[in-house]
Amino acid sequence: MTDAPHIPAQTQDDMPGDEFRMDPAPDYMPRHAGVGKLKGKVALITGGDSGIGRAVAVLFAREGAKVAIAYFDEDEDAQETQRLVEAEGSEALLIAGDLGVKAHATDTVERTVAAFGQLDILINNAAMQWVDEDLTELSEERLRRTMDSNVMACFFCTQAALPHLKEGACIVNTTSVNAFKGNDSLIAYSTTRGATLAFSRSMASNLVDKGIRVNAVAPGPIWTPFIPASMPAEEVKDFGSGAPMGRAGQPWEVATAFLFLASSDGSYFTGQTLHPNGGMIVGA
Known part of the structure; x- marks a missing residue:
């Protein structure tokens, strides 16, 4: 079992946060040698600069994929992820901007195809979250930004x-354990992850006849920039210790679920959700 590192109190001022400022640094490195599961594939990973997205990018690169990394504005993190992908012998394309703007989302896909000649895997992972314990205090601006x-x-x-x-x-979409159990201090975020879950299931049915699989991954408490960027410093201390396994998960432990669903290992999976959440029992 992976040891639980001590997580000291800390906070960041901006969402979605910076990985290079976290203490301890998240663990994103794959544990096993690649065997070419994604050889010849091209993947677009949104939110690929840090956290779970970085771990997925590095793992996919190790398995042979070329990777486009879409991110908001975390340039330093994105450049490090590009370096890590290239260290695996692959290629990375960085694309910064707001994917909540349709024109930019469309441009991101087109730039990926222009650079690599194809698109085989879409990982919809980019997101933001803020604490909102009192719904009456949730501003329209913050709600719309989250949506x-x-x-x-x-x-x-x-x-x-x-x-x-x-x-x-x-297509593999990131949802959350909160889509299944709710969260009284992450109301807007949990609602959006419920939408992602319903979108995944609906698109799986919509695309099954075209031979395109759509699945989701629902992480539990994972040590990513989200945590210090959205929680009070004292609540960050020993984050994840309340999970049944007694610790926060690391990004590499979630990336393996994405690889399973994106590769031929998951060829009989569509409309399904994998739950790397440290032992929380939730409805499928």
Whole structure:
């Protein structure tokens, strides 16, 4: 079992946060040698600069995929992820901007295809979250920002990708354990992740006849920039210790679920959700 590192109190001022400022640094490195599970594939990973997205990018690169990394404005994190992908012997394309704007989402997909000649895997992972314990205090601006980032971007990127996805392609969407159990201090975020879950299931049915699989991954408490960027410093201390396994998960432990669903290992999976959540029992 992975040891639980001590997580000291800390906070960041901006969402979605910076990985290079976290203490301890999240663990994103794959544990096993690649065997070419994604050889010849091209993946677009939104929110690919840090956290779960970085871990997925590095793992996909190790398995042979070329990777486009879409991110908001975290340039330093994105450049490090590009370095890590290239260290695996692959290629990375960085694309910054707001995927909640349809024109940018469309441009991101088109730039990916222009650079690599194809698109085989779409990972809709980019999101933002803020604590909102009192719904009456949730501003319209904050609510719309959360919806744009977490829901609209998912729709826009998928719309743009579909003309390029051929039979055998796949889409994997990041949802959350909170879509299943709710969270009284992350009301807007949990709602958007419920939307992502419903979107995944609906699109799986919609695309099954075209041979395109759509699945979801629902992480529990994972040590990513989200945590210090959205929680009070004292609540960040020992984050994840309340999970049944007694610790926060690390990004690499979630990336393996994405690889399973994106590769031929998951060929009989569509409309399904994997739950790397440290032992929380939730409805499927």
